[in-house]
Amino acid sequence: MVDSLLSARGLNKQFQSGDEPVPVLVDLSLHLEAGESLALTGRSGSGKSTLLNILCGLEKPDAGVVQVLGETFDTRSTEAGSKADARWGDLRRQQIGVVFQEANLMPALSLLDNVRFRARLAGQSEDGCQDWLERLGIGELADRFPDQVSGGQRQRAALAMVFAMKPALILADEPTGSLDRHTAEAVIGQLFELQTRHGCGLILATHDPELASRCSQHLDLAHLPET
Numbered sequence: 001m002v003d004s005l006l007s008a009r010g011l012n013k014q015f016q017s018g019d020e021p022v023p024v025l026v027d028l029s030l031h032l033e034a035g036e037s038l039a040l041t042g043r044s045g046s047g048k049s050t051l052l053n054i055l056c057g058l059e060k061p062d063a064g065v066v067q068v069l070g071e072t073f074d075t076r077s078t079e080a081g082s083k084a085d086a087r088w089g090d091l092r093r094q095q096i097g098v099v100f101q102e103a104n105l106m107p108a109l110s111l112l113d114n115v116r117f118r119a120r121l122a123g124q125s126e127d128g129c130q131d132w133l134e135r136l137g138i139g140e141l142a143d144r145f146p147d148q149v150s151g152g153q154r155q156r157a158a159l160a161m162v163f164a165m166k167p168a169l170i171l172a173d174e175p176t177g178s179l180d181r182h183t184a185e186a187v188i189g190q191l192f193e194l195q196t197r198h199g200c201g202l203i204l205a206t207h208d209p210e211l212a213s214r215c216s217q218h219l220d221l222a223h224l225p226e227t
């Protein structure tokens with residue numbers, strides 16, 4: 001049997017606010033095949049970032065199972081946490097490209113070297129790295145360091161890093177949040193083009209209904225209790 005790209009079942013997550021438990025995800029399940037895209041929507045605080053963090057191993061659910069790219073992570077497993085962390089680390093290095101609201105660039109490297117570093121880490125060629133920066137409209141900033149460019153330019157560099165690693169799955173948390181409408185449309189165009197061309201999976205957290213409508217699936221977290 002061929003595994004699906006990503007499957008999550010029965011995810012539960014709550015945080016504490018003082019003595020009060022704050023439920024964020026309640027018995028949540030989702031399924032994504034290669035080549036599919038999923039829009040995650042819901043009001044601010046509904047759990048979109050928490051879910052993305054769980055789907056790439058940066059946050060642990062209180063209960064539930066995540067199966068991704070042939071690996072299974074089950075909260076009922078007796079596997080040592082450090083082993084599971086190592087498996088998640090390998091997936092994020094090689095196969096899961098993550099774009100967060102805060103671009104996670106290395107401050108001591110130029111934008112181009114950040115993209116090259118990411119490509120190398122994923123075992124990909126560095127040849128197309130400058131090209132990715134060009135396609136995202138920041139080619140002329142390749143030699144600048146992250147603190148010498150704007151937040152939106154950093155966000156585009158973070159996308160270039162993900163494109164250069166040619167991941168099987170992209171998780172993007174409001175990837176155009178700091179961009180003007182025109183630039184955002186160009187960047188989203190690149191994201192969907194890459195997703196179609198490489199047949200990778202894409203999960204996109206967004207507040208933009210138009211953007212959500214372009215995805216093949218839609219999961220709205222708005223029904224969860226107000227926190």
Ligand SMILES: Nc1ncnc2c1ncn2[C@@H]1O[C@H](COP(=O)(O)OP(=O)(O)OP(=O)(O)O)[C@@H](O)[C@H]1O
Binds near residue numbers: 043045046
């Ligand atoms: N480490 C944490 N400790 C306690 N509460 C947390 C923690 N991380 C998130 N939360 C809470 O969990 C809820 C979900 O947060 P999350 O960031 O997932 O929402 P979101 O839907 O991504 O919001 P936004 O659209 O504003 O980015 C919020 O109420 C938030 O305050």
